[in-house]
Amino acid sequence: MIPAIDQDLRGRAREFAETVVAPRAAAIDASLEYPWDIVAKLVEAGFMGMSIPAEWGGQGRSFLDVAIVVEEMARACTVTARIVVEGNMGAISTVMAYGSDAQKRWAADLVLAGDKPAICITEPDAGSDATAMRTRADQRGNSWVINGVKHWITGAGVSKLHLIFARAFDEQGRDMGIGGFLAERGAPGLDMTRREPTMGLCGMPEGELTFTNLIVPEAMVLRPPGGFARGFAQLINAYNSQRVGAGTVAMGIAAGALDHALEWAKGREQFGRPIGEFQGLQWMLADMQTQLTASRLMLHAAAASRGPNNSAFPDPELAAQAKIFASEAAIKIVNDALQIFGARGYSKNFPIERMARDVRMFTIGGGTAQVLRTLVASKMLGWKLPQQRLSDISQPKLAAAE
Numbered sequence: 001m002i003p004a005i006d007q008d009l010r011g012r013a014r015e016f017a018e019t020v021v022a023p024r025a026a027a028i029d030a031s032l033e034y035p036w037d038i039v040a041k042l043v044e045a046g047f048m049g050m051s052i053p054a055e056w057g058g059q060g061r062s063f064l065d066v067a068i069v070v071e072e073m074a075r076a077c078t079v080t081a082r083i084v085v086e087g088n089m090g091a092i093s094t095v096m097a098y099g100s101d102a103q104k105r106w107a108a109d110l111v112l113a114g115d116k117p118a119i120c121i122t123e124p125d126a127g128s129d130a131t132a133m134r135t136r137a138d139q140r141g142n143s144w145v146i147n148g149v150k151h152w153i154t155g156a157g158v159s160k161l162h163l164i165f166a167r168a169f170d171e172q173g174r175d176m177g178i179g180g181f182l183a184e185r186g187a188p189g190l191d192m193t194r195r196e197p198t199m200g201l202c203g204m205p206e207g208e209l210t211f212t213n214l215i216v217p218e219a220m221v222l223r224p225p226g227g228f229a230r231g232f233a234q235l236i237n238a239y240n241s242q243r244v245g246a247g248t249v250a251m252g253i254a255a256g257a258l259d260h261a262l263e264w265a266k267g268r269e270q271f272g273r274p275i276g277e278f279q280g281l282q283w284m285l286a287d288m289q290t291q292l293t294a295s296r297l298m299l300h301a302a303a304a305s306r307g308p309n310n311s312a313f314p315d316p317e318l319a320a321q322a323k324i325f326a327s328e329a330a331i332k333i334v335n336d337a338l339q340i341f342g343a344r345g346y347s348k349n350f351p352i353e354r355m356a357r358d359v360r361m362f363t364i365g366g367g368t369a370q371v372l373r374t375l376v377a378s379k380m381l382g383w384k385l386p387q388q389r390l391s392d393i394s395q396p397k398l399a400a401a402e
């Protein structure tokens with residue numbers, strides 16, 4: 001079934017993207033600076049925290065609504081689109097699904113005021129195998145003491161809300177499993193220790209965070225039903241919305257690149273005619289459009305789906321398939337758009353060059369295309385595949401603990 005789209009929302013998002021975001025995109029990329037001016041306007045327009053339920057001050061918008069806005073922003077500027085993803089999916093939706101009332105109030109207030117939360121999982125020696133993480137949280141009375149290092153954290157240094165995943169140990173030093181701990185930027189012991197020099201997505205810091213005796217009070221620990229051991233499977237379920245968001249950013253970049261390529265094919269003349277009159281380019285354009293339409297349909301189906309047992313998040317397998325397909329298709333579409341531009345596609349004076357750098361990330365972050373294939377295959381075969389512990393905890397049979 002093809003889910004219905006809120007066309008009014010799409011229209012508002014497109015106008016915002018074209019008038020507010022697009023004119024700033026090249027400068028954000030060149031300056032490497034987080035676009036606080038755009039964030040303030042996203043807040044004004046109601047695009048931050050729109051998925052937060054109305055009782056906490058949001059609009060209770062669906063993940064499909066968020067995906068519509070994300071696509072429109074990504075056509076113009078990847079950094080802005082990623083801010084909208086993190087302002088509505090990922091860590092904020094985890095807190096809204098599993099947090100206490102006090103945690104929800106804290107998180108909703110931050111995001112509605114423009115904060116883009118950070119989700120802290122990856123470590124230097126724990127990438128795809130996230131459960132190999134070494135960051136630890138030791139219980140000390142009514143608090144937890146966190147020590148460890150995370151890297152590739154999106155928004156490091158600019159995000160206020162941090163959702164930190166750490167292996168929890170009780171007072172007796174017993175391993176209780178992986179838990180989710182909430183902390184705010186500026187807390188003593190929470191430091192950004194490095195910024196990654198990235199190929200693209202410039203303007204959104206990717207950084208290393210070091211936790212040195214960071215104290216997290218019990219009231220800031222996420223406590224989903226089932227305790228730490230089972231809780232990680234539930235908390236990580238939020239990644240299924242984040243994956244739909246990441247796939248949608250990739251698809252939106254591809255949609256923007258295709259728009260540019262189409263205009264160029266109509267206007268650029270060689271051999272006495274517009275290059276779009278050559279069949280070689282017409283078929284290229286048709287294939288780009290076909291891949292784009294397929295990506296959009298898969299992402300919308302995933303965004304509108306729900307995982308087993310009334311999960312608050314999209315179906316894990318649909319989200320994984322949509323992200324694999326959309327991210328791989330987007331890389332090809334943007335690459336073909338660059339080809340249609342000829343030499344100018346390789347110039348920083350045209351937006352395709354920035355889009356080609358930005359889009360490359362989306363088969364890596366948020367679960368690589370290989371690891372997501374493992375997740376899909378393990379479900380098809382009905383096996384737990386030995387090489388991928390993270391896929392185990394994403395499986396519905398374990399998420400059934402909900």
Ligand SMILES: Cc1cc2nc3c(=O)[nH]c(=O)nc-3n(C[C@H](O)[C@H](O)[C@H](O)COP(=O)(O)OP(=O)(O)OC[C@H]3O[C@@H](n4cnc5c(N)ncnc54)[C@H](O)[C@@H]3O)c2cc1C
Pocket residue numbers: 118119120121122126127128129151152153154155201206361364365366367368369370371374387388
């Ligand atoms: C721009 C960007 C933003 C990011 N933001 C965040 C963030 O905000 N928070 C966060 O916690 N993390 C973040 N990450 C980290 C991201 O989630 C990891 O990069 C990703 O999980 C892969 O881990 P890795 O880079 O260590 O690669 P590795 O796990 O070392 O993988 C290397 C290669 O081996 C392959 N591989 C690994 N295991 C298997 C397997 N079982 N089967 C087949 N192939 C396999 C991978 O597909 C990959 O090709 C971000 C990454 C990027 C690039």
